[in-house]
Amino acid sequence: MRLRAGKNRQPWRIREWLDAKGMTLTDVGNAVGVNRQLASETVRGLRNNKRILTHLRDMGCPERFLDLPEQLKTKEVA
Numbered sequence: 001m002r003l004r005a006g007k008n009r010q011p012w013r014i015r016e017w018l019d020a021k022g023m024t025l026t027d028v029g030n031a032v033g034v035n036r037q038l039a040s041e042t043v044r045g046l047r048n049n050k051r052i053l054t055h056l057r058d059m060g061c062p063e064r065f066l067d068l069p070e071q072l073k074t075k076e077v078a
Helices: 011-020 025-032 036-043 050-059
Strands: none
Touching: 011 025, 011 036, 025 036, 025 050, 036 050
């Protein structure tokens, strides 16, 4: 059985964080050149759009909310 890409993503936390920044999913989608639907599906964990996840991470959204795929996780310097 195939698991959802971001099954542990926390969409309500991400939306609360965006709201605190005065932004919407439409703003995020426009910033990376995709539509709001793809941004919404990515935040809900139905998709794993790397541009959207990278943009959210780079804006400062906590990684614990994003449930990032391994290749997008930041590397800690030893």
